[in-house]
Amino acid sequence: MRLTVIGTGYLGATHAACMAELGHEVIGVDVDPEKVAALRAGQVPFHEPGLGELIARHTATGRLRFTTSYEEAGAFGEVHFVCVGTPQRPGSEAADLSYVESAFAAIAGHSAGDALLVGKSTVPVGTAEALAGRYAAEVAWNPEFLREGYAVEDTLRPDRLVLGVRSARAESILRAVYEPVLAAGTPLVVTDFPTAELVKTAANAFLATKISFINAMAEVCEAAGGDVRRLSEALGHDDRIGARFLRSGVGFGGGCLPKDIRAFAHRADELGVSLAFLREVDSINMRRRDRVVELARELCGGAVLGARITVLGAAFKPDSDDIRDSPALDVAARLGLDGADVTVYDPAAMDNARKAFPLLGYAASAEEALRGADLVLLLTEWPQFRELDPERTRSLVGRPHIVDGRGVLDADDWTAAGWRFRALGRPAPAGEER
Ligand code: UDX
Numbered sequence: 001m002r003l004t005v006i007g008t009g010y011l012g013a014t015h016a017a018c019m020a021e022l023g024h025e026v027i028g029v030d031v032d033p034e035k036v037a038a039l040r041a042g043q044v045p046f047h048e049p050g051l052g053e054l055i056a057r058h059t060a061t062g063r064l065r066f067t068t069s070y071e072e073a074g075a076f077g078e079v080h081f082v083c084v085g086t087p088q089r090p091g092s093e094a095a096d097l098s099y100v101e102s103a104f105a106a107i108a109g110h111s112a113g114d115a116l117l118v119g120k121s122t123v124p125v126g127t128a129e130a131l132a133g134r135y136a137a138e139v140a141w142n143p144e145f146l147r148e149g150y151a152v153e154d155t156l157r158p159d160r161l162v163l164g165v166r167s168a169r170a171e172s173i174l175r176a177v178y179e180p181v182l183a184a185g186t187p188l189v190v191t192d193f194p195t196a197e198l199v200k201t202a203a204n205a206f207l208a209t210k211i212s213f214i215n216a217m218a219e220v221c222e223a224a225g226g227d228v229r230r231l232s233e234a235l236g237h238d239d240r241i242g243a244r245f246l247r248s249g250v251g252f253g254g255g256c257l258p259k260d261i262r263a264f265a266h267r268a269d270e271l272g273v274s275l276a277f278l279r280e281v282d283s284i285n286m287r288r289r290d291r292v293v294e295l296a297r298e299l300c301g302g303a304v305l306g307a308r309i310t311v312l313g314a315a316f317k318p319d320s321d322d323i324r325d326s327p328a329l330d331v332a333a334r335l336g337l338d339g340a341d342v343t344v345y346d347p348a349a350m351d352n353a354r355k356a357f358p359l360l361g362y363a364a365s366a367e368e369a370l371r372g373a374d375l376v377l378l379l380t381e382w383p384q385f386r387e388l389d390p391e392r393t394r395s396l397v398g399r400p401h402i403v404d405g406r407g408v409l410d411a412d413d414w415t416a417a418g419w420r421f422r423a424l425g426r427p428a429p430a431g432e433e434r
Contacts, residue, residue, distance in 0.1 A: 001025070001177060004077035006103045008035055008066065010151060010255075010322075011120060011144055012083030013044065014051055016066075018155040019081075020058035022180050028066040029073045029107075039066045047321035047348045050152040074110025079177060081142070082107070083120045085255075086263070093262035095124055101131075108135035116173050120144050122200050122260055124267040128164060128193035140170045141193055143200035148254065149319035160187040164196025201267075204260040205278055210245040211252050212284040218248040218425030219287070228425030229407050248425045250331065250379055250405040251288040253316035255324040258282070288424060292331045292377060292405050295422050296340075299375050299401045305339035308398065310373040312366065313380020314346035314353040321348040328379035329357055331405075336360050345369035347382050370396040381406040390417035 001024050005016040008030040016028035030036050038045050042056045058064035067073060073080070084099040100121050108117060113136040119128055120142055132139040141164035146154035161178055165171045171190055175182060182188060189199070214235075218228040228248045236243025252258065261278045268275040300307040309332075316326040323329055329344070336342045336359060343361040344353060345368070354362055363369035366384060370376060370393060378385050386408045394400045394417055402414060404423040414421040415429065422428065 002078050004073040004080045006082045007084035014151040017054040020064040026064050027073050036066045070106045070110045079116045080107045081118045088259040093266040095263035118142050125194045125197045140165045141196040162189045162199045164193045201264045208257045208261045209281050212281040214246045214248040216284050221425045225427045250327040251285040253325040253327045258325045295403045307340050307374045309340045309342050310369045310376045311344045312378045312385045315349035318382045323352045343369045373397040374399045376402040379405040381408045390414045
């Protein structure tokens with residue numbers, strides 16, 4: 001089939017490449033000529049394992065190309081996937097739908113009346129319905145659930161496919177698009193527009209709630225003398241709860257969970273339904289960052305002014321160079337504002353971090369970042385940080401003080417090597433103030 005994908009960010013670039021992998025002819029469309037030029041040259045403007053190879057392969061097979069022209073895309077495609085962003089509106093919890101609206105208007109203005117316009121962006125419930133009334137071409141909604149770092153895998157082998165459709169025709173077109181995915185046994189849910197939109201927001205709200213739940217338990221553990229890692233392990237053995245998304249630490253960030261739960265609570269208010277618990281989920285999440293700042297102050301003797309603090313991690317999670325709403329950089333910036341001399345190191349996100357936080361210090365390697373530090377904060381759990389050797393690391397720093405903000409280091413090993421070791425969700429060792 002001939003498909004177009006509007007928007008070539010994480011979602012769109014991945015969707016375009018994966019649709020070519022499924023055997024379709026695909027045009028990726030973006031209004032940003034630089035992005036299009038980079039993609040044409042086989043350069044992926046973000047860190048996503050496997051995506052560069054896939055784009056290169058299908059640019060070579062001729063099944064995948066990129067353009068800035070809606071005219072070209074409209075004339076070419078039978079099915080148009082809209083994959084543009086829905087960021088948080090400045091000064092509001094609500095989602096900014098302007099990119100979605102202009103993408104739909106632009107492609108609808110150039111496509112044939114029998115084309116299918118398929119939204120994949122995460123939108124407030126009710127958006128598909130509003131868009132469907134506007135154009136000659138039929139609209140459908142097909143949310144995505146991809147995780148950064150696993151985007152290709154999640155697109156080619158998803159946990160489920162959700163199709164929000166209003167006609168048998170739209171359903172059969174989308175079944176044909178995903179034929180190889182369905183043939184592999186992927187569960188399919190065919191539903192109406194509002195339910196399809198809600199599957200995505202509800203999934204993200206559930207995941208965020210699960211993380212904040214265990215982080216709230218971390219707060220209780222800190223107060224009561226428990227160990228949240230053991231608690232999480234034991235809870236996870238209960239099949240009804242499950243171990244995934246039950247890792248406590250400095251909390252969730254990224255371009256999706258934080259803004260999606262805010263937009264969902266806002267939209268629910270508009271509908272007269274209270275999802276106040278999502279605001280608490282958000283607060284618990286932000287409190288974890290406060291807690292790291294508080295621990296940093298404690299370990300620096302009450303104030304961080306002038307202290308040399310090394311922050312390990314800048315990306316919002318490992319295997320990503322995405323720094324949007326990154327807990328690590330938020331903490332680093334706050335300590336910087338408090339007068340600490342902060343040095344950040346991250347294996348993939350240095351360029352993005354430097355652009356967004358030019359006043360922080362940056363080192364070329366973990367070793368360089370650690371040298372002479374008064375305090376080390378591990379805030380993104382990259383494998384190379386999890387595997388740090390306490391003895392060797394001690395030989396680099398000025399003072400052996402560390403906060404494990406992701407619950408990935410062995411407290412006993414670090415303490416045995418002479419470190420003053422603090423972690424979220426565990427009480428301070430005996431003899432140390434809380
Ligand atoms: C998320 C959803 O998982 C995905 O389905 C949706 O399409 C987009 O949003 P992503 O933002 O790529 O994907 O990251 P994810 O792996 O879900 O992690 C989100 C954040 O939660 C990260 O900051 C991560 O560090 C944190 N997290 C995750 C925890 O703190 N604890 C956990 O147990 C899991």
